[in-house]
Each structure stands twice: as C-alpha cells, then as structure tokens.
Amino acid sequence: MAASGGSVQDLREEATCPICLEYFRDPVIIPECGHNFCRSCLIRCWGESEGEASCPQCREIIQHRNLIPNRPLANVVEKLTAGKPRLHGEKGAEGKGKICEKHQEPLKLFCKEDESPICVVCIASKEHKSHEAILLEEAFEEYKGQISSCLDNVKKEREKILEFKAGTEKESQDLLKQTGAEREKMVAEFRRLHQFLEEQEKLLLAQMAEVEKEIAAKREEHLARLSRELSSFDSLIREMEEKLREPASELLQDIRSFLQRSQEKENLEDPPVAFPPVLKWKIWDFGDINPFLEGVMKKFRDTVEYGLQLRKENVTLDPDTANPYLILSEDRKSVRDGEVRRRLPNNPERFDTHGDVLGCEGFTSGRHFWEVIVGREEGWGVGVARKSVKRKGDLGFDTTEGIWGLGKWDGGYKLCSPHEDPVPSEEPKRIRVTLNCEGGRVSFYDADTAALLHADTAASFSGETLQPYFYVSGKANLRLS
Numbered sequence: 335m336a337a338s339g340g341s342v343q344d345l346r347e348e349a350t351c352p353i354c355l356e357y358f359r360d361p362v363i364i365p366e367c368g369h370n371f372c373r374s375c376l377i378r379c380w381g382e383s384e385g386e387a388s389c390p391q392c393r394e395i396i397q398h399r400n401l402i403p404n405r406p407l408a409n410v411v412e413k414l415t416a417g418k419p420r421l422h423g424e425k426g427a428e429g430k431g432k433i434c435e436k437h438q439e440p441l442k443l444f445c446k447e448d449e450s451p452i453c454v455v456c457i458a459s460k461e462h463k464s465h466e467a468i469l470l471e472e473a474f475e476e477y478k479g480q481i482s483s484c485l486d487n488v489k490k491e492r493e494k495i496l497e498f499k500a501g502t503e504k505e506s507q508d509l510l511k512q513t514g515a516e517r518e519k520m521v522a523e524f525r526r527l528h529q530f531l532e533e534q535e536k537l538l539l540a541q542m543a544e545v546e547k548e549i550a551a552k553r554e555e556h557l558a559r560l561s562r563e564l565s566s567f568d569s570l571i572r573e574m575e576e577k578l579r580e581p582a583s584e585l586l587q588d589i590r591s592f593l594q595r596s597q598e599k600e601n602l603e604d605p606p607v608a609f610p611p612v613l614k615w616k617i618w619d620f621g622d623i624n625p626f627l628e629g630v631m632k633k634f635r636d637t638v639e640y641g642l643q644l645r646k647e648n649v650t651l652d653p654d655t656a657n658p659y660l661i662l663s664e665d666r667k668s669v670r671d672g673e674v675r676r677r678l679p680n681n682p683e684r685f686d687t688h689g690d691v692l693g694c695e696g697f698t699s700g701r702h703f704w705e706v707i708v709g710r711e712e713g714w715g716v717g718v719a720r721k722s723v724k725r726k727g728d729l730g731f732d733t734t735e736g737i738w739g740l741g742k743w744d745g746g747y748k749l750c751s752p753h754e755d756p757v758p759s760e761e762p763k764r765i766r767v768t769l770n771c772e773g774g775r776v777s778f779y780d781a782d783t784a785a786l787l788h789a790d791t792a793a794s795f796s797g798e799t800l801q802p803y804f805y806v807s808g809k810a811n812l813r814l815s
Contacts, residue, residue, distance in 0.1 A: 349411045351375055352391050352581060353471065355432050355440045358411045362401040367394045370404055377401075379471070390471070391581075432583055441583055444473030449590050451583055474582035477589050484596045485574045492567040499560045506553040510546065517542055570596065644768070649693045649704040649802045649814050654683045655725070656691040660806060666694075668813040669806050671713070685725050693802030696721060703768040704802060705781045707813040708742070710763070714812055715741030715805030717750065718769055718776050720798050737803055738776040738790050740765065751790055762787065764815060767802070771795060781815075 351358050353375035360373040369391045371379075380387045380399070387396045433440055439453035447465040457467050468476075520538060574596060577585060650666040661672040671689055680686065693704075706716045715731060717739025729735055733750045741748040762780040765787070769776055777789040804812055 345410070346414065349407070349414055350432075353379060354442070355583070357415055358404075358407060361404040361407045361411065363404045363407075364389055364394075364396060365400060365402060366396055367392050370407055373401060373403075442470050443467045444470050444586065446473075451586055470582055470586075473586060477586060477593075478578065480593060481574060481578055481585075481596070484593065485571065485578070488567060488570055488574070488596065492564065492571070495560055495563050495567065499557060499564075502553060502556050502560065506549055509549055513542060513546060513549075644701045644703060647695055647702045647704045647802075649695055651804070651814075652683075652692050652694045652801075654681060655685060657685045657687070657689050660689055660691055662691070668811065669804060670811040671806050671808060683725060685729070687726070687728055689806045690729065691804050691806075692719060692723075693804070696799040696801050697769060697771055698797065698799050699771045701768070701770045701773075703766055705764055705766045705815045706804070707764045707815050708762065709811060710761070711809040711811065712743050712745070713806065713808035713810035714743070715739050715748070715803070716765055716767055716812070717741075717778075717803045718767065718800050719803035720795075721801055722798065723803075731805070733790070733793070738793055739803055739805070740778045740788055741805060743807065749788060751788075760785075769800060771800065 349357050351361075351372045352369070353371055358370065358372055361370050362373045362376060363370050364376075367389050369389055371390065376390070379390050387399060388394060389396060434453035434456060437453050437455040439455050441451035441453055443452050443454065443457055444450070445452050445456070445462055445465050445467050448462070451470055451473075452462060452467065456462050457465075517539070524532065577592065651662050651669055653662055653666065656662055656669070658675045658678045659672055660669050662669050669691055678684065685691065708714050708716065717737060719738075720736035723729070723736040729737075731737060731739060731741060731748060731750055735750075737750050739750045760780070760783065762782070762785075764781040766779040766781040767776070768779065774793045774795060775789060775791050776793055778787040779785065780787060806812055
C-alpha cells in the first residue's frame with residue numbers, strides 16, 4: 335500500500351538536515367539531545383574551536399564532541415533519494431518556506447536590505463546584486479537575539495504593571511483606612527451636638543459614603559485597565575516564546591513586522607493616576623472639621639453651613655500694594671521681577687522694600703483656597719498675610735510679622751513657622767493655599783499630587799481680615815490658576 339502524501343512529507347522532513355535544508359549526507363546524531371545533522375554541516379557550524387559547543391537546533395550544551403553515525407537514518411535517506419532529485423529540486427507545497435520558489439535552490443542566505451531569506455542564485459541577480467547578504471544561520475542568531483532581548487523587556491514591563499496593580503491596591507486601602515479614621519473622629523464630635531448638628535452629621539456621612547464609592551469605582555476601573563494590560567502582555571509573551579521555538583526559515587518570515595509589533599509594548603507609559611488629587615482633598619477636608627467645631631460651638635447655628643464649604647477663590651493681584659520693581663500682567667493673575675524700579679505713587683498700601691504684593695480679596699470667616707503656579711525657578715513665596723502687615727521698610731517672612739507662608743530661595747524651602755523645614759517628596763510646580771479662618775489653619779499642598787507640604791494648625795488671626803500674599807525675586811514668575 336502506498337504511503338499517504340502526509341506520511342511521505344513527514345518522512346522527508348525527518349530526512350532533512352536543519353542546517354543545509356537538504357537530505358542528510360553522512361548523518362550523525364548528538365547523544366545529549368538526539369538531534370541529527372550532516373557531519374560536514376555540524377563541523378562547519380562548530381568551527382575549529384575545541385571548547386564547549388552547543389546543539390545548533392536546541393542550543394543544549396555539548397560536553398564532548400562525539401559524533402555518532404546514524405546508519406538507520408542514512409539508509410532512509412538513501413531510499414528516499416534513489417532515482418529522485420534532491421529535496422531542493424522538488425516542487426509543491428512540501429518545499430514552501432525552505433527553497434526559493436523562483437530558482438528552486440535552498441534558502442541559505444539572508445538579504446539584510448529586504449530582510450528576507452534568499453538563495454545563492456538570488457544574490458547574483460539584478461534584484462539583490464547590490465544588497466548585503468549574510469548566511470541564514472547568522473541572520474537566525476541575530477534576529478533570535480533581538481527577539482530574546484525584546485522578550486526580556488516585555489517581561490520587565492509586565493512586572494511594572496504588577497507593581498502598579500499592587501500600588502493601586504495599597505493606595506486604595508490606605509485611603510479607605512484614612513476615611514474610616516476621619517469618620518470615627520467626626521462621629522465622636524457630632525455626638526456632642528443637638529438636633530442641628532445631627533443633621534450635619536448625616537449630611538457629611540452621606541458625602542463620605544460617596545467618596546468611598548468613588549474610591550471603589552476608581553479602584554475597579556484602574557485594576558480592570560491593568561488586568562487588560564497584563565492579559566495583553568501574557569499573550570504577547572506566549573507568542574514570542576512560540577516564535578523562538580520555530581526554525582530559522584519560519585522565524586525569519588515577516589520578522590520586521592513581528593518585531594515592530596513586539597517592540598510597541600516595550601516603552602509602556604505609566605498608567606494614569608488611579609486616585610486623582612481632588613479625591614484626596616475631599617478626604618483631607620473631613621479632617622478640618624474637628625478643630626472647626628471646637629472654635630464655633632457657641633455660634634454654630636449661624637456659621638456651620640458656611641464654614642463647612644471649601645470655596646475656590648478667584649484671586650487677583652492688587653497693583654496698589656505691589657513693590658515698584660514688580661510687573662503685574664494685564665489680567666492681574668501673574669507677577670514677575672522687572673529688575674528696574676518703576677515710578678509709582680508711594681501710597682500707604684504699597685510695599686517699598688521687598689518684592690511683595692497682596693491679593694485684592696479679604697477674608698474674615700469660612701474656608702477658602704487658591705492655586706499658584708510657581709514653576710522651577712527659585713525666588714518666590716506664597717501664603718496669607720494680615721491686612722495690617724507692615725508695608726514700609728524691612729519685612730520678615732515670619733508669623734510674628736503677620737505672614738503665614740511657604741517659599742523657596744537660597745537653594746531651599748522656607749517657612750514662616752520657626753524651626754520647621756518642609757521636605758517635599760517631589761518639587762511642586764503648582765501649590766494650593768488653603769485658609770480656614772475659624773479653625774486657625776493655613777495649609778499648603780502640591781496641587782498636582784495632593785501631597786501636604788506644610789500646615790500651620792494653630793494660627794491666631796484674632797478676627798482680622800486676611801489677604802493672599804505673594805513674594806517674587808530673581809527669575810521667578812508666579813501665576814494664579
């Protein structure tokens with residue numbers, strides 16, 4: 335009974351040398367892994383070095399170069415080739431990918447310009463005559479190395495995703511614990527109040543529940559996004575590992591497009607922030623309620639609803655207070671040092687010694703905030719000042735002078751509070767200034783990350799009007815956002 339087409343093809347595959355892609359000539363077997371090669375092909379592949387060698391097919395290390403003749407395989411090859419052309423001269427589907435379809439010669443070379451396997455006739459043709467070509471085995475090793483490197487990078491990116499996922503879990507738990515702790519403090523305070531404050535308690539608890547839902551929703555959204563990225567990396571890794579197991583002629587087919595698809599995953603941008611600053615500010619806002627309640631117990635009916643609202647103020651700069659060296663923008667939203675003293679009226683409100691200027695707005699009650707873009711240059715200060723702050727002569731950056739602020743000059747950050755030096759985890763570009771009049775609190779946050787930079791928690795305002803305060807010198811440029 336004649337063998338089926340598939341069986342004949344399988345037999346031909348078994349009788350083909352993986353190096354020269356032709357029927358075996360004097361086949362030998364490597365005892366360590368069991369792979370077969372032409373004796374001359376294997377010797378040429380190993381070269382003249384007498385050191386450690388490896389199998390060209392599976393890369394297993396060969397301790398002793400014992401080449402054992404494979405007589406049964408030689409007999410099979412002899413029967414297959416008796417009265418028939420060599421494998422590279424055969425036509426049909428069984429030769430596809432191993433012989434040149436145009437010249438019916440083995441694909442032993444690789445054109446570096448066209449990035450495709452070619453035969454010895456192709457390299458002499460007009461189409462490839464001016465192209466650089468290398469042995470197929472060399473191209474195989476080169477691109478296999480690129481894929482291996484790409485695989486390592488993709489695995490590293492996968493580890494980054496796992497770290498982001500773990501960080502998201504931890505941050506969500508920390509935020510929930512922080513919310514829970516503030517909940518307990520708030521409930522303890524509200525138990526001291528009567529009917530009116532009980533209604534406020536219910537309102538705030540409902541707001542906290544919304545924050546918890548928002549945290550949970552953000553967590554699930556972020557984790558789902560990270561899981562999708564992980565799934566994508568896992569699929570790509572499996573595909574690349576399967577690619578590495580393919581023989582040279584198949585691995586090099588469409589190698590450029592495969593590498594491009596693989597390398598697109600290498601430079602992963604960090605995933606978007608899972609918990610935006612506004613969510614953290616909502617939680618920290620709860621923490622300001624306790625000192626606020628202690629200060630307004632005797633008049634809570636008239637002030638509590640107003641005091642619980644944190645309002646963003648549209649602050650503008652007051653030109654009548656600006657030092658003559660300062661230049662204000664037309665919209666009064668930014669200020670810089672002009673380096674030349676301008677001729678301006680020396681009115682009582684104007685600072686005449688340092689680069690100071692106040693905001694037009696004044697506050698005596700409630701909770702307010704505004705944000706200032708400070709940039710990367712030194713020579714700036716932001717905060718709050720009493721309306722009665724000294725305008726003429728030398729003015730110290732100090733709470734005793736009626737200023738509560740945060741600044742940067744002389745290579746470091748400065749505070750109005752004595753014996754305290756803030757150390758931001760990252761240099762802030764935009765600062766949020768928060769004022770709690772009843773609670774006697776001035777706080778400074780990194781507006782981009784919601785990180786607390788500093789807080790004056792026992793400020794004494796004595797009911798006096800407070801105004802936004804700014805200081806500029808050198809190359810600094812402050813902009814209200």
